[in-house]
Amino acid sequence: xxxxxxxxxxxxxxxxxxxxxxxxxxxYIVNTAIATEKKAYFDQYINKNYNNPRKLxxxxxxxxxxxxxxxxxxxxxxxxxxxxxxxxxxxxxxxFVSSSVLDIxxxxxxxxxxxxxxxxxxxxxxxxxxxLHSNASGSDGISLDMLLSTLPDSEVVITKxxxxxxxxNTFPSSWTESVVRPIPKNSNPSxxxxxxxxxxxxxxxxxxxxxxxxxxxxxxxxxxxLPAVQSGFRKKRSTTTALLSVLDEILLVSELEDHEILGxxxxxxxxxxxxxx
Numbered sequence: 001x002x003x004x005x006x007x008x009x010x011x012x013x014x015x016x017x018x019x020x021x022x023x024x025x026x027x028y029i030v031n032t033a034i035a036t037e038k039k040a041y042f043d044q045y046i047n048k049n050y051n052n053p054r055k056l057x058x059x060x061x062x063x064x065x066x067x068x069x070x071x072x073x074x075x076x077x078x079x080x081x082x083x084x085x086x087x088x089x090x091x092x093x094x095x096f097v098s099s100s101v102l103d104i105x106x107x108x109x110x111x112x113x114x115x116x117x118x119x120x121x122x123x124x125x126x127x128x129x130x131x132l133h134s135n136a137s138g139s140d141g142i143s144l145d146m147l148l149s150t151l152p153d154s155e156v157v158i159t160k161x162x163x164x165x166x167x168x169n170t171f172p173s174s175w176t177e178s179v180v181r182p183i184p185k186n187s188n189p190s191x192x193x194x195x196x197x198x199x200x201x202x203x204x205x206x207x208x209x210x211x212x213x214x215x216x217x218x219x220x221x222x223x224x225x226l227p228a229v230q231s232g233f234r235k236k237r238s239t240t241t242a243l244l245s246v247l248d249e250i251l252l253v254s255e256l257e258d259h260e261i262l263g264x265x266x267x268x269x270x271x272x273x274x275x276x277x
Contacts, residue, residue, distance in 0.1 A: 004030045074182065078189060084182050087192040115219050119163045120211055122155045128210045138202035139177040147203055162208050175205035 007023040045059040078084070129147060137143040147154065165171060178199040185194050220226055229245045231237035 001030055074184065074189065074195075078182075078192065078195070084192055084195060085180070087195075088180065088182075088197045111223050111225065113223060115216065117166045117169075117212060117215055119166055120159065122152075122159050124211060125155055125159050125162065125207065126151065128207050128214075131210070132203070132206060134206075136200045138200050138205070139179055140174065140202050140204075142203055144203050158204065158207065161204070162211060165208060166212075171208070172205070175202045175208070177202070 004023065004026040007019065007026050011019040011023040046056060049056040049059065129144070129151070132144050135144045137146075147158075161172070178201045181198045181200065182195040183198050185196055189195060226234070229242075231239070231242040231245070
């Protein structure tokens, strides 16, 4: 491209036919190379990822350069951090749980086994670190890229901190601190209620949370504590499996009650058309 530009400038100055021809040839080579690279890019990152929506949309967004609404600057009248923080802290809700509810949960325990966290090794830490996607840094200013660049030297230290946390049943207090950013819900925020808080936690806290989540999920799944029809926040489950479960119940009940649940055969026929069955 540099040679093409130089040839273009030379051809404009001299108006020499040979210089113009050289420029045209270089222009053709550049255009062909760009077209080839574009095709290779889309084949590699778009066409080959049609079964992986996350990667597909990531590359599509990077390619078409969508303007992120989170980049919208806050207006001057919403620049008071204390006012915004007070609004976020006063969101309705409570973490209080009555003792009667705890007693009911204890009485209705699905199994008699107790859950207990177990220490991990360096390979577990590496696996979790490499599974994280966000590079945002929390109050400690340490990002995922920084941690990955220190491996494997930092692996032993991180593993020691996490195992100490597990063995003592304590969560490092510094990891509970977060950087809260007010993100506009729309392109023209006018009140504090038009903002939503995004909490950026320490990357290391996410590692510990992921390790605890993995062990807890494994325990719950191994002991069949969750209902078989629960689809939310479970691997290989989605809204599709939830809809299939509901539809299966409708079909089963309808067959047993001779379509009485729908009131008439015509209603049953309309339902079949909606679900495409």
